[in-house]
Amino acid sequence: MPSHRRSVIKGQKKQKG
DSSP, rough: OSOHHHHHHHHHHHOOO
């Protein structure tokens, strides 16, 4: 999990989407 929360959120959205 990247330190940047924005990157985590983007990753989660891409995976869920």
